[in-house]
Amino acid sequence: MELEVKNLSKVFKSTKAVDNISFKIKKNETLGLLGPNGCGKTTSIGMMLGLISPTSGQIFIDGINLEPSNRIKLLSLMNFASPYIELPKKLTVEQNLEVYARLYGVKNIKERKDELVENLNLQNFLNKKTGELSSGQKNRVALAKSLINKPKLLFLDEPTASLDPDVGDFVRAYIENYKKNNELTILLASHNMREVERLCKNIVMMKKGKIVDSGSCDELIKNHGRENLEETFLKIARSKSELE
Amino acid sequence: MNWNKIFALTLRHVYLIKGSFPRIIDLIYWPTVQIFLWGFISKFFTLNSSLYENTVGVILSAAILYDFLFRSSISYNMMFLEEIWSRNFTNLFIAPIKISEIIAALTFTAIFRTLIGLVPAALFAIPLFGVSIFKIGFPLIFLLITLYIFGVTLGLLVTSGLVRYGPSFENIAWASLFFLAPLGCIYYPIEVLPEWLQVIARLLPLVHIFEEMRNILIYDIINLFQILKAILISFIYFIIGVVTFYLSYNGAKNRGTLINMGE
Numbered sequence: 001m002e003l004e005v006k007n008l009s010k011v012f013k014s015t016k017a018v019d020n021i022s023f024k025i026k027k028n029e030t031l032g033l034l035g036p037n038g039c040g041k042t043t044s045i046g047m048m049l050g051l052i053s054p055t056s057g058q059i060f061i062d063g064i065n066l067e068p069s070n071r072i073k074l075l076s077l078m079n080f081a082s083p084y085i086e087l088p089k090k091l092t093v094e095q096n097l098e099v100y101a102r103l104y105g106v107k108n109i110k111e112r113k114d115e116l117v118e119n120l121n122l123q124n125f126l127n128k129k130t131g132e133l134s135s136g137q138k139n140r141v142a143l144a145k146s147l148i149n150k151p152k153l154l155f156l157d158e159p160t161a162s163l164d165p166d167v168g169d170f171v172r173a174y175i176e177n178y179k180k181n182n183e184l185t186i187l188l189a190s191h192n193m194r195e196v197e198r199l200c201k202n203i204v205m206m207k208k209g210k211i212v213d214s215g216s217c218d219e220l221i222k223n224h225g226r227e228n229l230e231e232t233f234l235k236i237a238r239s240k241s242e243l244e
Numbered sequence: 245m246n247w248n249k250i251f252a253l254t255l256r257h258v259y260l261i262k263g264s265f266p267r268i269i270d271l272i273y274w275p276t277v278q279i280f281l282w283g284f285i286s287k288f289f290t291l292n293s294s295l296y297e298n299t300v301g302v303i304l305s306a307a308i309l310y311d312f313l314f315r316s317s318i319s320y321n322m323m324f325l326e327e328i329w330s331r332n333f334t335n336l337f338i339a340p341i342k343i344s345e346i347i348a349a350l351t352f353t354a355i356f357r358t359l360i361g362l363v364p365a366a367l368f369a370i371p372l373f374g375v376s377i378f379k380i381g382f383p384l385i386f387l388l389i390t391l392y393i394f395g396v397t398l399g400l401l402v403t404s405g406l407v408r409y410g411p412s413f414e415n416i417a418w419a420s421l422f423f424l425a426p427l428g429c430i431y432y433p434i435e436v437l438p439e440w441l442q443v444i445a446r447l448l449p450l451v452h453i454f455e456e457m458r459n460i461l462i463y464d465i466i467n468l469f470q471i472l473k474a475i476l477i478s479f480i481y482f483i484i485g486v487v488t489f490y491l492s493y494n495g496a497k498n499r500g501t502l503i504n505m506g507e
Contacts, residue, residue, distance in 0.1 A: 012500060046503040049338045053497040076340035086331040088256060095259045102252030103339040129263070131330075145335070 001062045001077060001152040001185045002027050003048070008057030010043050010209075017043040019209035020057070025202075030179070030186040032196040032217075035206030036237045041189045044206070045155050048187070049080055061153060076104060081146035082157035083139060089131025093122055093141050096130055097148060104149035116144040120174065136167035143171060147178065156188045160195060172198060193230040203229075205236050212236055245348060249341050253349035257323055261357070271357060275311045275365035282307035283373040302461050303431060304375040306454060308366050310430045312358060313391040313450070314421050319357035320399025321406075323350050328411050337502050343493055347486060350403075351396050358392075380460050386471045387453050393478040394449050398424070400485030404492035410501055430454050449477040 003025040010018040018040040025031040033041050046052035048059055050071050059066040061074050087096045097116070101109040117123055120140045125133060130141060139159070146154060159175070160168040172195055178184065190196050196203065197217050205213040205220070213220060213236060217229055226232040261267055286303035327333050336346070369375045378384065402420050405413040427441065428450030434442055445451045452474035459465045496502050 010500070017500075042503060043500060046500060049503075051334065051337055051497065051502045052500045053494070072340045072342060075338060078338075080334070080338050082334075084331075085334040087335065088260065088326070088330045088332050090263055090330070091256065091259050092263070095256075095263075099252050099256045099259070100335070100339070102255065103249055103341055105246070105248065105340070 002060075003153060003185060003187065004060040004063075005044075005048070006058045006060070008044065008047060008059065009055045010040075010047060010052060011055045016209050018047070018054075021204075021206070021209075021211045022057075023204050023211065023214060025185055025187060027185055028179070028183060029202065030188055030200045032200035032203040033187055033189045033206065034191075034193075034196060034203055034233060039206040040209040041206060042157065045080070045157060045187070045189060049078070049155060050075060076149065077151060078153045078155070079104075079146040079149060079151040080155040080157070081142045081159055083135075083142070083159070083161045084157065085142075086138070087130050087141065087145060090129055092127050092129055093133070093144075094126045096141065097144060100145050101148050106149055112148060112150075116147060119178075120144050135162050136164065139163055139167065139171060143174070150182065152183060153185045154187070156186060156190075158190050158192075159188070160190070160192060168192075168195075175199060193228065193233055197229050205233070207236065245342075245345055249339075249345050250349045250352065253341070253346065254353045257326075257353045258356070260326065261360070268360065271361040272364050275315060275361040276368055278307055278311050279304065279365045279369050280372075283369060283375070287373065300373055301375045301379070302458060304369055304373055305377050305380065305457060305461060306430050308362070308369065308377050309387060309391060309453070309457060310425070310428070311365065312362055312388060313395045315358040315361050316354050316392050316395030317398040317402075317421055318418075319354040320350055320396055321402050322357070323353060324399075324403040324406055325411075325414065328406065334503055343490060347400065347489060350399070354396060354399065355392065358395075380457060381466075383456065383460060383466055383471055386475065387457060390449055390453055390471070390474045390478045393475070393482050397478065397481045397485040400482070400489050404485070404488045407489070407496045408492040408499075408501070424448065424450065427451075428454065433458065447477070449474040449481070452477065 006022050008018055008021050009016065021044065023031070033044065035041055043052060047054050048066070050066055064070050064074060066074055091099070094113070097113050098109065101112060106112050117126060120143060122140060122144060125137055130138065133141065143159065160171050163171065176199065179186070188196065188199055200217065202216055203214060203220055204211055215223070221227070221229060221232050224232045224235050226235060283300065283304055286300040289303070290299040327336055366377050369377070380387065398420055402413070402416060405416055427445045427448055429437065429445060430450065434445055434451055434455060437445055452470050456467060456470045456474065459467055
Protein backbone atom coordinates (compact mmCIF):
# COMPACT_ATOMS: atom_id res chain seq x y z
CA MET A 1 0.00 0.00 0.00
CA GLU A 2 1.09 3.50 -0.66
CA LEU A 3 0.71 6.19 1.98
CA GLU A 4 0.63 9.84 1.09
CA VAL A 5 0.35 12.68 3.57
CA LYS A 6 -0.49 16.09 2.11
CA ASN A 7 -0.13 19.36 4.01
CA LEU A 8 -1.16 17.77 7.29
CA SER A 9 -1.55 20.03 10.32
CA LYS A 10 -2.91 19.65 13.80
CA VAL A 11 -3.50 22.48 16.22
CA PHE A 12 -4.41 21.79 19.85
CA LYS A 13 -5.81 25.05 21.25
CA SER A 14 -2.90 27.40 20.56
CA THR A 15 -0.23 24.71 20.07
CA LYS A 16 0.67 23.65 16.56
CA ALA A 17 1.56 19.99 17.15
CA VAL A 18 1.95 19.15 13.46
CA ASP A 19 2.68 21.90 10.99
CA ASN A 20 1.94 21.33 7.33
CA ILE A 21 3.82 18.08 6.78
CA SER A 22 3.84 16.19 3.49
CA PHE A 23 5.53 12.93 2.58
CA LYS A 24 4.95 9.73 0.70
CA ILE A 25 5.79 6.09 1.37
CA LYS A 26 5.86 3.89 -1.68
CA LYS A 27 4.39 0.40 -1.67
CA ASN A 28 6.51 -2.10 0.32
CA GLU A 29 8.87 0.61 1.52
CA THR A 30 9.81 1.32 5.13
CA LEU A 31 10.00 4.95 6.14
CA GLY A 32 11.55 6.11 9.38
CA LEU A 33 9.83 8.98 11.15
CA LEU A 34 12.40 10.54 13.42
CA GLY A 35 12.52 13.47 15.73
CA PRO A 36 13.01 14.46 19.35
CA ASN A 37 10.30 13.86 21.97
CA GLY A 38 7.30 16.12 21.46
CA CYS A 39 8.10 16.83 17.82
CA GLY A 40 4.68 15.60 16.63
CA LYS A 41 5.43 11.99 15.61
CA THR A 42 2.72 10.41 17.77
CA THR A 43 0.16 13.03 16.74
CA SER A 44 1.02 12.40 13.09
CA ILE A 45 0.65 8.63 13.52
CA GLY A 46 -2.61 9.24 15.41
CA MET A 47 -3.96 11.14 12.43
CA MET A 48 -2.82 8.43 10.00
CA LEU A 49 -4.63 5.84 12.13
CA GLY A 50 -7.82 7.89 12.15
CA LEU A 51 -7.59 8.48 15.91
CA ILE A 52 -7.02 12.22 15.69
CA SER A 53 -8.85 14.58 13.35
CA PRO A 54 -6.45 16.74 11.36
CA THR A 55 -6.97 20.49 11.52
CA SER A 56 -6.11 20.59 7.83
CA GLY A 57 -4.54 18.40 5.19
CA GLN A 58 -5.25 14.99 3.80
CA ILE A 59 -4.08 11.40 4.15
CA PHE A 60 -4.33 9.06 1.18
CA ILE A 61 -3.88 5.32 1.45
CA ASP A 62 -3.55 3.75 -1.96
CA GLY A 63 -5.16 6.89 -3.30
CA ILE A 64 -8.18 6.62 -0.98
CA ASN A 65 -8.75 9.59 1.30
CA LEU A 66 -8.78 8.59 4.97
CA GLU A 67 -12.08 10.09 5.99
CA PRO A 68 -14.92 8.75 8.16
CA SER A 69 -16.73 7.08 5.26
CA ASN A 70 -13.61 5.05 4.32
CA ARG A 71 -12.35 4.51 7.86
CA ILE A 72 -13.46 0.88 8.39
CA LYS A 73 -12.32 -0.28 4.97
CA LEU A 74 -8.85 1.26 5.38
CA LEU A 75 -8.40 0.27 9.03
CA SER A 76 -8.93 -3.38 8.13
CA LEU A 77 -5.81 -3.16 5.93
CA MET A 78 -3.68 -1.39 8.55
CA ASN A 79 -2.38 -2.11 12.03
CA PHE A 80 -0.28 -0.57 14.77
CA ALA A 81 2.11 -1.68 17.49
CA SER A 82 3.52 0.42 20.28
CA PRO A 83 4.92 -0.38 23.72
CA TYR A 84 2.80 2.46 25.07
CA ILE A 85 -0.47 0.68 24.46
CA GLU A 86 -1.29 -2.77 25.73
CA LEU A 87 -3.61 -5.67 25.18
CA PRO A 88 -6.15 -6.62 27.87
CA LYS A 89 -3.98 -7.83 30.74
CA LYS A 90 -6.45 -10.34 32.18
CA LEU A 91 -6.87 -12.22 28.91
CA THR A 92 -4.45 -14.93 27.87
CA VAL A 93 -2.26 -14.41 24.83
CA GLU A 94 -4.38 -16.86 22.85
CA GLN A 95 -7.64 -15.14 23.86
CA ASN A 96 -6.27 -11.74 22.87
CA LEU A 97 -5.16 -13.02 19.48
CA GLU A 98 -8.55 -14.64 18.95
CA VAL A 99 -10.47 -11.48 19.88
CA TYR A 100 -8.37 -9.28 17.59
CA ALA A 101 -8.49 -11.81 14.75
CA ARG A 102 -12.28 -11.64 14.94
CA LEU A 103 -12.30 -7.84 15.20
CA TYR A 104 -10.19 -7.64 12.06
CA GLY A 105 -12.38 -10.18 10.28
CA VAL A 106 -9.55 -12.71 9.77
CA LYS A 107 -10.84 -15.67 7.75
CA ASN A 108 -8.82 -18.67 8.97
CA ILE A 109 -8.30 -17.62 12.56
CA LYS A 110 -6.69 -20.80 13.85
CA GLU A 111 -4.31 -21.03 10.93
CA ARG A 112 -3.23 -17.40 11.25
CA LYS A 113 -2.87 -17.66 15.01
CA ASP A 114 -0.76 -20.82 14.76
CA GLU A 115 1.44 -19.22 12.13
CA LEU A 116 2.19 -16.17 14.29
CA VAL A 117 2.61 -18.24 17.46
CA GLU A 118 5.21 -20.38 15.74
CA ASN A 119 7.08 -17.57 13.99
CA LEU A 120 7.23 -15.31 17.04
CA ASN A 121 7.89 -18.14 19.53
CA LEU A 122 4.80 -17.55 21.61
CA GLN A 123 4.15 -21.26 22.36
CA ASN A 124 5.49 -21.27 25.91
CA PHE A 125 3.23 -18.52 27.19
CA LEU A 126 0.22 -18.83 24.93
CA ASN A 127 -2.07 -19.66 27.84
CA LYS A 128 -0.56 -17.14 30.22
CA LYS A 129 -2.36 -13.89 31.01
CA THR A 130 -0.89 -11.03 29.00
CA GLY A 131 -0.40 -8.93 32.12
CA GLU A 132 1.91 -11.59 33.57
CA LEU A 133 4.39 -11.51 30.66
CA SER A 134 7.84 -9.94 30.59
CA SER A 135 8.44 -6.83 28.44
CA GLY A 136 10.04 -8.92 25.72
CA GLN A 137 7.16 -11.38 25.65
CA LYS A 138 4.56 -8.59 25.67
CA ASN A 139 6.37 -6.95 22.81
CA ARG A 140 6.25 -10.09 20.68
CA VAL A 141 2.54 -10.55 21.47
CA ALA A 142 1.87 -6.92 20.48
CA LEU A 143 3.71 -7.58 17.23
CA ALA A 144 1.62 -10.71 16.66
CA LYS A 145 -1.55 -8.68 17.21
CA SER A 146 -0.33 -6.03 14.78
CA LEU A 147 0.20 -8.68 12.10
CA ILE A 148 -2.92 -10.74 12.79
CA ASN A 149 -4.82 -9.24 9.84
CA LYS A 150 -1.82 -9.48 7.45
CA PRO A 151 -1.78 -5.68 7.20
CA LYS A 152 -0.63 -3.98 4.05
CA LEU A 153 0.35 -0.88 6.03
CA LEU A 154 1.92 -1.14 9.47
CA PHE A 155 2.68 1.64 11.94
CA LEU A 156 5.38 0.83 14.45
CA ASP A 157 5.99 3.26 17.28
CA GLU A 158 9.32 2.48 18.97
CA PRO A 159 8.82 -1.28 18.55
CA THR A 160 11.95 -2.23 20.46
CA ALA A 161 11.89 0.37 23.23
CA SER A 162 12.84 -1.10 26.63
CA LEU A 163 13.88 -4.43 25.14
CA ASP A 164 17.19 -6.13 25.84
CA PRO A 165 19.55 -6.27 22.83
CA ASP A 166 18.77 -9.93 22.19
CA VAL A 167 14.99 -9.54 22.02
CA GLY A 168 15.40 -6.22 20.18
CA ASP A 169 17.47 -7.95 17.54
CA PHE A 170 14.94 -10.79 17.30
CA VAL A 171 12.12 -8.29 16.67
CA ARG A 172 14.11 -6.35 14.06
CA ALA A 173 15.12 -9.55 12.27
CA TYR A 174 11.54 -10.76 12.35
CA ILE A 175 10.23 -7.53 10.81
CA GLU A 176 12.94 -7.64 8.16
CA ASN A 177 12.17 -11.22 7.32
CA TYR A 178 8.40 -10.72 7.39
CA LYS A 179 8.72 -7.87 4.93
CA LYS A 180 10.72 -10.02 2.52
CA ASN A 181 7.90 -12.55 2.34
CA ASN A 182 4.87 -10.28 2.54
CA GLU A 183 3.55 -7.19 0.87
CA LEU A 184 3.94 -4.60 3.61
CA THR A 185 4.56 -0.87 3.84
CA ILE A 186 5.90 0.31 7.19
CA LEU A 187 6.07 3.64 8.94
CA LEU A 188 8.54 3.31 11.78
CA ALA A 189 8.91 5.88 14.54
CA SER A 190 11.96 5.14 16.58
CA HIS A 191 14.71 6.66 18.68
CA ASN A 192 17.02 3.77 17.96
CA MET A 193 19.12 5.02 15.06
CA ARG A 194 20.72 1.65 14.36
CA GLU A 195 17.28 0.17 14.05
CA VAL A 196 16.25 2.90 11.62
CA GLU A 197 19.42 2.43 9.55
CA ARG A 198 18.78 -1.31 9.42
CA LEU A 199 15.08 -1.23 8.57
CA CYS A 200 14.35 2.01 6.71
CA LYS A 201 15.02 2.99 3.16
CA ASN A 202 14.04 6.61 3.65
CA ILE A 203 13.74 8.93 6.58
CA VAL A 204 11.66 11.94 7.49
CA MET A 205 13.07 14.12 10.27
CA MET A 206 10.61 16.13 12.33
CA LYS A 207 11.18 18.95 14.76
CA LYS A 208 8.59 21.13 16.45
CA GLY A 209 5.81 19.75 14.28
CA LYS A 210 7.61 20.39 10.98
CA ILE A 211 9.57 18.21 8.62
CA VAL A 212 13.09 19.60 8.74
CA ASP A 213 14.78 17.10 6.46
CA SER A 214 14.16 13.93 4.52
CA GLY A 215 15.93 11.46 2.29
CA SER A 216 17.77 8.16 2.48
CA CYS A 217 19.98 7.42 5.50
CA ASP A 218 23.15 7.89 3.48
CA GLU A 219 21.94 11.15 1.97
CA LEU A 220 21.08 12.63 5.35
CA ILE A 221 24.36 11.57 6.92
CA LYS A 222 26.28 13.00 3.96
CA ASN A 223 24.28 16.24 3.76
CA HIS A 224 24.88 17.00 7.41
CA GLY A 225 28.53 16.01 7.27
CA ARG A 226 28.25 13.38 10.00
CA GLU A 227 29.46 9.80 10.29
CA ASN A 228 26.28 8.07 11.27
CA LEU A 229 22.56 8.61 11.71
CA GLU A 230 22.79 9.12 15.47
CA GLU A 231 25.16 12.08 15.02
CA THR A 232 22.94 13.42 12.24
CA PHE A 233 19.91 13.17 14.50
CA LEU A 234 21.73 15.02 17.30
CA LYS A 235 22.84 17.75 14.94
CA ILE A 236 19.30 18.32 13.68
CA ALA A 237 17.70 18.03 17.11
CA ARG A 238 20.13 20.49 18.70
CA SER A 239 20.30 23.00 15.90
CA LYS A 240 18.24 26.18 16.21
CA SER A 241 15.50 26.29 13.66
CA GLU A 242 14.79 29.36 11.58
CA LEU A 243 11.66 29.99 13.59
CA GLU A 244 13.41 30.09 16.97
CA MET B 245 -23.67 -3.82 11.78
CA ASN B 246 -21.15 -6.63 11.63
CA TRP B 247 -22.29 -9.26 14.15
CA ASN B 248 -18.93 -11.08 14.08
CA LYS B 249 -17.21 -7.96 15.39
CA ILE B 250 -19.91 -7.45 18.01
CA PHE B 251 -19.39 -11.08 19.01
CA ALA B 252 -15.61 -10.51 19.19
CA LEU B 253 -16.02 -7.64 21.65
CA THR B 254 -18.53 -9.64 23.66
CA LEU B 255 -16.10 -12.55 23.71
CA ARG B 256 -13.42 -10.25 25.14
CA HIS B 257 -15.64 -9.55 28.17
CA VAL B 258 -16.82 -13.15 28.50
CA TYR B 259 -13.16 -14.25 28.66
CA LEU B 260 -12.51 -11.60 31.27
CA ILE B 261 -15.35 -12.78 33.52
CA LYS B 262 -14.69 -16.46 32.90
CA GLY B 263 -11.03 -16.12 33.76
CA SER B 264 -11.55 -14.66 37.21
CA PHE B 265 -13.51 -16.39 39.96
CA PRO B 266 -13.22 -13.36 42.33
CA ARG B 267 -14.77 -11.26 39.56
CA ILE B 268 -17.81 -13.55 39.41
CA ILE B 269 -18.12 -13.50 43.21
CA ASP B 270 -17.90 -9.71 43.13
CA LEU B 271 -20.72 -9.56 40.59
CA ILE B 272 -22.97 -11.72 42.80
CA TYR B 273 -21.92 -10.35 46.18
CA TRP B 274 -23.22 -6.77 46.02
CA PRO B 275 -26.75 -7.45 44.73
CA THR B 276 -27.12 -10.23 47.31
CA VAL B 277 -26.03 -7.95 50.16
CA GLN B 278 -28.48 -5.34 48.89
CA ILE B 279 -31.34 -7.86 48.94
CA PHE B 280 -30.46 -9.02 52.47
CA LEU B 281 -30.28 -5.46 53.75
CA TRP B 282 -33.56 -4.33 52.23
CA GLY B 283 -35.22 -7.60 53.13
CA PHE B 284 -34.55 -7.09 56.83
CA ILE B 285 -35.38 -3.37 56.74
CA SER B 286 -38.74 -4.03 55.10
CA LYS B 287 -39.43 -6.93 57.46
CA PHE B 288 -38.95 -4.49 60.32
CA PHE B 289 -41.36 -2.02 58.66
CA THR B 290 -43.96 -4.77 58.26
CA LEU B 291 -43.87 -5.44 61.99
CA ASN B 292 -44.20 -1.77 62.89
CA SER B 293 -46.44 -0.30 60.24
CA SER B 294 -49.87 -0.96 58.79
CA LEU B 295 -49.46 1.36 55.79
CA TYR B 296 -50.17 -1.40 53.32
CA GLU B 297 -49.93 -5.15 53.16
CA ASN B 298 -46.98 -6.91 51.63
CA THR B 299 -44.47 -4.19 52.61
CA VAL B 300 -41.60 -6.66 52.34
CA GLY B 301 -42.71 -7.68 48.87
CA VAL B 302 -43.04 -4.11 47.60
CA ILE B 303 -39.79 -2.77 49.06
CA LEU B 304 -37.77 -5.84 48.15
CA SER B 305 -39.15 -5.90 44.60
CA ALA B 306 -38.21 -2.21 44.32
CA ALA B 307 -34.72 -3.02 45.62
CA ILE B 308 -34.31 -5.82 43.07
CA LEU B 309 -35.51 -3.65 40.18
CA TYR B 310 -33.34 -0.72 41.26
CA ASP B 311 -30.36 -3.02 41.52
CA PHE B 312 -31.09 -4.27 38.02
CA LEU B 313 -30.89 -0.66 36.79
CA PHE B 314 -27.77 0.01 38.86
CA ARG B 315 -25.99 -3.15 37.68
CA SER B 316 -26.82 -2.60 34.01
CA SER B 317 -25.42 0.92 34.12
CA ILE B 318 -22.35 -0.01 36.14
CA SER B 319 -21.71 -3.06 33.95
CA TYR B 320 -21.68 -0.83 30.90
CA ASN B 321 -19.29 1.62 32.53
CA MET B 322 -17.09 -1.12 33.92
CA MET B 323 -16.56 -2.71 30.52
CA PHE B 324 -15.48 0.60 29.12
CA LEU B 325 -13.25 1.34 32.09
CA GLU B 326 -11.61 -2.08 31.64
CA GLU B 327 -10.37 -0.88 28.24
CA ILE B 328 -8.90 2.25 29.83
CA TRP B 329 -7.38 0.42 32.82
CA SER B 330 -5.76 -2.17 30.55
CA ARG B 331 -4.49 0.55 28.17
CA ASN B 332 -6.28 -1.24 25.34
CA PHE B 333 -8.20 1.84 24.30
CA THR B 334 -6.05 2.70 21.28
CA ASN B 335 -6.05 -0.89 20.01
CA LEU B 336 -9.83 -0.92 20.17
CA PHE B 337 -10.33 2.35 18.34
CA ILE B 338 -7.89 1.52 15.53
CA ALA B 339 -9.61 -1.80 14.88
CA PRO B 340 -12.03 -1.72 11.95
CA ILE B 341 -15.08 -1.53 14.16
CA LYS B 342 -17.86 1.03 13.95
CA ILE B 343 -18.87 3.10 16.94
CA SER B 344 -22.36 1.66 16.62
CA GLU B 345 -20.86 -1.84 16.90
CA ILE B 346 -18.97 -0.87 20.06
CA ILE B 347 -22.20 0.50 21.56
CA ALA B 348 -24.11 -2.63 20.53
CA ALA B 349 -21.45 -4.96 21.95
CA LEU B 350 -21.36 -3.15 25.28
CA THR B 351 -25.16 -3.10 25.41
CA PHE B 352 -25.46 -6.85 24.80
CA THR B 353 -22.63 -7.79 27.13
CA ALA B 354 -23.86 -5.63 29.98
CA ILE B 355 -26.98 -7.82 30.25
CA PHE B 356 -24.84 -10.90 31.02
CA ARG B 357 -22.94 -9.11 33.77
CA THR B 358 -26.19 -7.78 35.19
CA LEU B 359 -27.93 -11.14 35.20
CA ILE B 360 -24.94 -12.94 36.74
CA GLY B 361 -25.32 -10.63 39.71
CA LEU B 362 -29.04 -10.31 39.94
CA VAL B 363 -30.49 -13.75 39.25
CA PRO B 364 -28.92 -15.35 42.37
CA ALA B 365 -30.02 -12.38 44.49
CA ALA B 366 -33.61 -12.56 43.20
CA LEU B 367 -33.66 -16.30 43.84
CA PHE B 368 -32.29 -15.86 47.40
CA ALA B 369 -35.21 -13.55 48.16
CA ILE B 370 -37.79 -16.31 47.55
CA PRO B 371 -36.92 -18.68 50.40
CA LEU B 372 -35.46 -16.02 52.72
CA PHE B 373 -38.22 -13.41 52.63
CA GLY B 374 -41.00 -15.14 50.74
CA VAL B 375 -40.72 -12.50 48.01
CA SER B 376 -40.67 -13.36 44.34
CA ILE B 377 -40.12 -10.61 41.80
CA PHE B 378 -41.91 -12.86 39.33
CA LYS B 379 -45.21 -12.13 41.10
CA ILE B 380 -45.31 -8.92 39.03
CA GLY B 381 -46.25 -11.16 36.12
CA PHE B 382 -45.80 -10.45 32.42
CA PRO B 383 -45.37 -6.63 32.91
CA LEU B 384 -42.08 -7.51 34.65
CA ILE B 385 -40.52 -8.14 31.23
CA PHE B 386 -41.43 -4.62 30.09
CA LEU B 387 -40.29 -3.05 33.36
CA LEU B 388 -36.94 -4.84 33.07
CA ILE B 389 -36.52 -3.85 29.42
CA THR B 390 -37.28 -0.21 30.28
CA LEU B 391 -34.87 -0.25 33.21
CA TYR B 392 -32.23 -1.86 31.04
CA ILE B 393 -32.60 0.76 28.30
CA PHE B 394 -32.32 3.52 30.88
CA GLY B 395 -29.40 1.81 32.66
CA VAL B 396 -27.53 1.46 29.37
CA THR B 397 -28.34 5.10 28.58
CA LEU B 398 -26.76 6.23 31.84
CA GLY B 399 -23.80 4.01 30.98
CA LEU B 400 -23.58 5.64 27.56
CA LEU B 401 -23.62 9.13 29.05
CA VAL B 402 -20.88 8.26 31.53
CA THR B 403 -18.74 6.54 28.89
CA SER B 404 -19.20 9.63 26.71
CA GLY B 405 -17.62 11.58 29.56
CA LEU B 406 -14.81 9.02 29.79
CA VAL B 407 -14.12 9.29 26.06
CA ARG B 408 -14.22 13.07 26.17
CA TYR B 409 -12.42 13.78 29.44
CA GLY B 410 -10.45 10.60 30.06
CA PRO B 411 -10.08 8.49 33.21
CA SER B 412 -10.56 11.52 35.47
CA PHE B 413 -14.27 11.22 34.70
CA GLU B 414 -14.28 7.84 36.47
CA ASN B 415 -15.67 9.15 39.76
CA ILE B 416 -18.74 10.46 37.97
CA ALA B 417 -19.31 6.91 36.73
CA TRP B 418 -19.83 5.69 40.28
CA ALA B 419 -21.86 8.68 41.38
CA SER B 420 -24.22 8.94 38.40
CA LEU B 421 -26.94 6.62 39.67
CA PHE B 422 -26.93 7.87 43.24
CA PHE B 423 -27.63 11.32 41.85
CA LEU B 424 -30.83 10.14 40.14
CA ALA B 425 -32.02 7.75 42.83
CA PRO B 426 -33.88 10.31 45.02
CA LEU B 427 -35.83 11.51 41.98
CA GLY B 428 -36.61 7.99 40.81
CA CYS B 429 -39.17 7.42 43.64
CA ILE B 430 -37.91 3.88 43.99
CA TYR B 431 -39.04 3.17 47.55
CA TYR B 432 -41.73 5.86 47.99
CA PRO B 433 -44.58 7.30 45.95
CA ILE B 434 -44.00 10.45 43.92
CA GLU B 435 -46.32 12.45 46.21
CA VAL B 436 -43.56 12.40 48.83
CA LEU B 437 -41.51 14.81 46.70
CA PRO B 438 -42.14 18.58 46.75
CA GLU B 439 -44.34 19.58 43.80
CA TRP B 440 -41.58 21.25 41.80
CA LEU B 441 -39.43 18.12 42.11
CA GLN B 442 -42.37 15.98 41.00
CA VAL B 443 -42.35 17.83 37.68
CA ILE B 444 -38.68 16.96 37.15
CA ALA B 445 -39.14 13.40 38.41
CA ARG B 446 -41.91 12.73 35.88
CA LEU B 447 -39.40 13.39 33.11
CA LEU B 448 -37.50 10.27 34.23
CA PRO B 449 -38.72 6.80 33.30
CA LEU B 450 -37.91 5.56 36.80
CA VAL B 451 -40.94 7.18 38.42
CA HIS B 452 -43.29 5.53 35.94
CA ILE B 453 -41.61 2.15 36.34
CA PHE B 454 -41.68 2.10 40.13
CA GLU B 455 -45.18 3.59 40.37
CA GLU B 456 -46.37 0.86 38.05
CA MET B 457 -44.60 -1.81 40.10
CA ARG B 458 -46.40 -0.57 43.24
CA ASN B 459 -49.72 -0.45 41.38
CA ILE B 460 -49.32 -4.08 40.39
CA LEU B 461 -48.09 -5.38 43.74
CA ILE B 462 -50.41 -3.35 46.02
CA TYR B 463 -53.57 -2.82 43.99
CA ASP B 464 -53.18 -5.57 41.40
CA ILE B 465 -53.74 -3.01 38.61
CA ILE B 466 -51.80 -3.06 35.34
CA ASN B 467 -51.61 0.29 33.61
CA LEU B 468 -50.25 -0.40 30.14
CA PHE B 469 -50.21 3.30 29.29
CA GLN B 470 -47.83 3.96 32.19
CA ILE B 471 -45.55 1.14 30.99
CA LEU B 472 -45.61 2.43 27.43
CA LYS B 473 -44.80 5.94 28.66
CA ALA B 474 -41.80 4.58 30.60
CA ILE B 475 -40.52 2.69 27.54
CA LEU B 476 -40.91 5.76 25.34
CA ILE B 477 -39.14 8.10 27.78
CA SER B 478 -36.30 5.57 28.19
CA PHE B 479 -35.95 5.26 24.45
CA ILE B 480 -35.75 9.05 24.02
CA TYR B 481 -32.98 9.17 26.63
CA PHE B 482 -31.24 6.29 24.85
CA ILE B 483 -31.18 8.24 21.58
CA ILE B 484 -29.80 11.26 23.48
CA GLY B 485 -27.16 8.93 24.97
CA VAL B 486 -26.11 7.60 21.54
CA VAL B 487 -25.90 11.12 20.06
CA THR B 488 -23.86 12.28 23.08
CA PHE B 489 -21.48 9.35 22.63
CA TYR B 490 -20.89 10.20 18.96
CA LEU B 491 -20.33 13.86 19.84
CA SER B 492 -17.84 12.88 22.57
CA TYR B 493 -16.03 10.53 20.20
CA ASN B 494 -15.65 13.31 17.64
CA GLY B 495 -14.62 15.72 20.40
CA ALA B 496 -11.98 13.23 21.58
CA LYS B 497 -10.68 12.89 18.02
CA ASN B 498 -10.30 16.65 17.85
CA ARG B 499 -8.59 16.84 21.23
CA GLY B 500 -6.38 13.82 20.48
CA THR B 501 -7.35 11.97 23.66
CA LEU B 502 -8.05 8.62 21.99
CA ILE B 503 -4.35 7.89 21.61
CA ASN B 504 -2.45 6.61 24.63
CA MET B 505 -5.45 6.87 26.93
CA GLY B 506 -4.87 4.91 30.08
CA GLU B 507 -4.66 5.13 33.82
